[in-house]
Amino acid sequence: xxxxxxxxxxxVTIGSGLNSVQVKQRLAFLRSLVLGQDATSxxxxxxxxxxxxxxxxxxxxxxxxxxxxxxxTRLLFPEAFGLMALATVFLVGLAMFSDIGLKxxxxxxxxxxxxxxxxxxxxxxxxxxxxxxxxxxxxxxxISIIYRQPIMFPLLAVLSTTAAINGFMSIGMATAERxxxxxxxxxxxFAGQVLSVGLLVTLAYFWRSVWALAVANxxxxxxxxxxxxxxxxxxxxxxxxxxxxxxxLIHFGRWILFSTLVTYLGGEGLKAIQxxxxxxAEFGVLAIAYTIAGIPNDLAARLSSSLxxxxxxxxxxxxxxxxxxxxxxLRKRTITISLLLFTGVIAVSEPAIKLLYDSRYxxxxxxxxxxxxxxxxxxxxxxxVSSILxxxxxxxxxxxxxxxxxxxxxxxxxGFEFDGILGMLYGVALSNVLIFxxxxxxxxxxxxxxxxxxxxxxxxxxxxxxxxxxxx
Numbered sequence: 001x002x003x004x005x006x007x008x009x010x011x012v013t014i015g016s017g018l019n020s021v022q023v024k025q026r027l028a029f030l031r032s033l034v035l036g037q038d039a040t041s042x043x044x045x046x047x048x049x050x051x052x053x054x055x056x057x058x059x060x061x062x063x064x065x066x067x068x069x070x071x072x073t074r075l076l077f078p079e080a081f082g083l084m085a086l087a088t089v090f091l092v093g094l095a096m097f098s099d100i101g102l103k104x105x106x107x108x109x110x111x112x113x114x115x116x117x118x119x120x121x122x123x124x125x126x127x128x129x130x131x132x133x134x135x136x137x138x139x140x141x142x143i144s145i146i147y148r149q150p151i152m153f154p155l156l157a158v159l160s161t162t163a164a165i166n167g168f169m170s171i172g173m174a175t176a177e178r179x180x181x182x183x184x185x186x187x188x189x190f191a192g193q194v195l196s197v198g199l200l201v202t203l204a205y206f207w208r209s210v211w212a213l214a215v216a217n218x219x220x221x222x223x224x225x226x227x228x229x230x231x232x233x234x235x236x237x238x239x240x241x242x243x244x245x246x247x248x249l250i251h252f253g254r255w256i257l258f259s260t261l262v263t264y265l266g267g268e269g270l271k272a273i274q275x276x277x278x279x280x281a282e283f284g285v286l287a288i289a290y291t292i293a294g295i296p297n298d299l300a301a302r303l304s305s306s307l308x309x310x311x312x313x314x315x316x317x318x319x320x321x322x323x324x325x326x327x328x329x330l331r332k333r334t335i336t337i338s339l340l341l342f343t344g345v346i347a348v349s350e351p352a353i354k355l356l357y358d359s360r361y362x363x364x365x366x367x368x369x370x371x372x373x374x375x376x377x378x379x380x381x382x383x384x385v386s387s388i389l390x391x392x393x394x395x396x397x398x399x400x401x402x403x404x405x406x407x408x409x410x411x412x413x414x415g416f417e418f419d420g421i422l423g424m425l426y427g428v429a430l431s432n433v434l435i436f437x438x439x440x441x442x443x444x445x446x447x448x449x450x451x452x453x454x455x456x457x458x459x460x461x462x463x464x465x466x467x468x469x470x471x472x
Contacts, residue, residue, distance in 0.1 A: 055299075057186035061193060062295055068197045069291060070356055072204050072213075078360055080210040082284030086275040087155050087214075089268050090136075090143060104389055105249050106174040108313040113175065119240035121249060122171040126239070129167015136160025147276065151210070158214050162221040169225050172232030180311070184232055191227045196220030258398045266405030270412055274424070277416060281360075286421065288357070289364040292349065293371035296341035300379035303334045313390045323387070328450045331383035335457050342376040342461075346468060367425060373465050374429035380457045381439040387448050396442065403438060407431040433458075 102121045111117040140156035176185050200216035271290075275283050315326045346369045353365035388397050408431045415427025436458065443449040 053182040053186045057182070057189060060186075060190055062298075064193055064197050065291070068200055069288070071201050073288070073357055073361060075201075075204045075208060076210070076212070078281040078284035080213065080284070082275070082280035082282070082287060083149065083151065083155065083210045085271065085283060085287035085290075086147065086149075086280075087152060087159055089271045089275065090139070090156060102249065103174045103177065106171070107178045108390060109248060111245065111248070113178075114245070115236070116240060116242040117245040117248075118171045118175065118235060119238055120242045120245035121174070122237055123239045123241055124246070124249065125169070125171070126167045129164045132163035132167070133160045136163060149280070155210065155214055159217060162218055165218070165221045165225055170228040170232045170235065171237065172235050173228060175235070176232060178313075188224060188228050188231050191231075192220055192224030195223050260401075262398070262401040262405045266401060266408045269405075270408060270428070273409075273412065277424075278421070282421070285361055285364050286367060288361055289367035289371055292353075292364070293345065293368045293375060296338045296345060296372065297375035297379050299341065300334055300338035300382055303330075303337075315390075323391075324448050324450075327383055327387050327448055328453065331450065331453055334383060335380055335453065338379045339376060339457065339460060342372045342379075343464060346372050346464070366422065369468055370422065370425040370429060373461065373468065374425065374432050376461045376464070377429065377432040377436050377458070380454065380461070381436045384439050384443040384448065387443075388446070391446075393446075400435075400439060400442065404435050407434055 102125055106118065106121055109117065137157045137160050140153045140160070143156060144150055144152035173185060173188070176182070196216055196219060199219050200212060203212035203216055206212075274286065278286065311326065311330065315323050349368040349372075350365040353368070354362055357364070385397065385400065388400070408428050411427030411429075411431035412424050413427075415423035415425065417423070419426070440449060440454050
């Protein structure tokens with residue numbers, strides 16, 4: 001027989017060595033993860049839960065995206081992907097050209113929970129969406145002439161309606177991010193994507209044309225907006241224009257407007273240039289490579305913006321002295337995850353492309369590794385960019401994005417002249433190294449830099465590049 005004390009100890013011990021208190025704590029964590037948590041939870045706790053939901057949502061989204069992508073490549077020709085990718089480039093451009101940072105403003109502004117402030121932001125969002133739709137329809141015909149693709153006229157006109165629909169998205173999406181409620185956001189996005197993928201595959205099977213992609217895109221946008229109103233926290237949306245709120249939004253957003261313009265030019269805008277240099281089929285294959293190589297970068301960007309921005313904004317509001325340590329902790333985890341994903345994608349890209357895609361898309365394999373290396377360098381500095389926005393230095397963000405656009409453009413054109421598509425990708429990758437060094441210097445002046453993380457991350461990426469070049 002065990003002594004009394006040993007018996008008591010054994011009575012609270014579970015088979016794996018966990019005692020009853022630890023079991024209850026883990027069950028409570030799982031329950032809060034699934035059912036959500038209240039706003040009184042600590043910032044660290046909410047950040048952990050949000051990070052978990054972002055990871056879950058990201059994983060589900062990419063599985064659905066890649067799964068549907070594999071099906072569509074067997075139903076559609078590369079030209080269809082090229083045309084859709086080119087149309088998307090211009091729609092993204094329209095959205096970014098008119099972006100005045102409504103979501104970041106709601107996240108960081110002290111009035112971010114005030115109904116008048118929120119309704120003013122939503123009113124501006126609606127007006128912006130309708131304006132974007134009108135501009136998209138107006139430029140559709142000239143773009144079809146410039147690219148000598150007549151189908152771009154009706155295609156862009158139909159896709160432009162997504163801007164108007166998106167304008168009516170519940171402002172609850174922004175407030176949910178402010179409160180780090182990514183459980184609800186993930187559910188909204190997941191429901192919309194599942195319905196979209198189902199329709200997309202069905203239409204592609206029967207239509208076998210780019211119109212399947214366009215119609216499914218419009219349907220997906222409308223579905224996501226509708227689900228948002230059903231699931232997101234209730235808010236009485238009404239058209240309002242509060243003078244002080246509008247002034248605050250415009251003051252913060254004026255630099256965001258310019259910043260997103262040059263961000264587009266240095267990102268999606270480069271694809272518009274590539275679309276002019278390449279045939280639709282070549283651009284379609286490159287679009288497949290962008291989709292796969294973008295997986296790790298998308299996760300890093302989502303963690304840095306969706307999680308990093310609200311966490312840093314709340315830290316700067318409540319405990320600014322802890323901002324540097326919080327940023328370092330976020331970057332350490334984000335960079336580690338993204339670099340491991342980049343390594344994995346580079347390792348499996350060539351055999352995976354040859355196994356899963358037919359011969360028309362095999363050229364994508366040689367582009368993916370270069371894109372991954374380029375994106376890896378870019379992802380290291382994302383945390384600094386979020387921090388710059390969190391402290392309200394939107395003008396400094398504009399200057400960084402301007403330099404990014406200039407350097408990437410030079411790298412793209414010089415690389416294309418030297419070695420075609422691969423040279424173009426290598427040129428942008430080298431530009432990203434210079435951009436990262438510049439961001440580190442700016443962050444050092446703001447006293448938010450972490451030299452160890454920066455150096456270790458860059459060395460790892462360069463080492464990975466050397467291994468790839470040697471093996472290739």
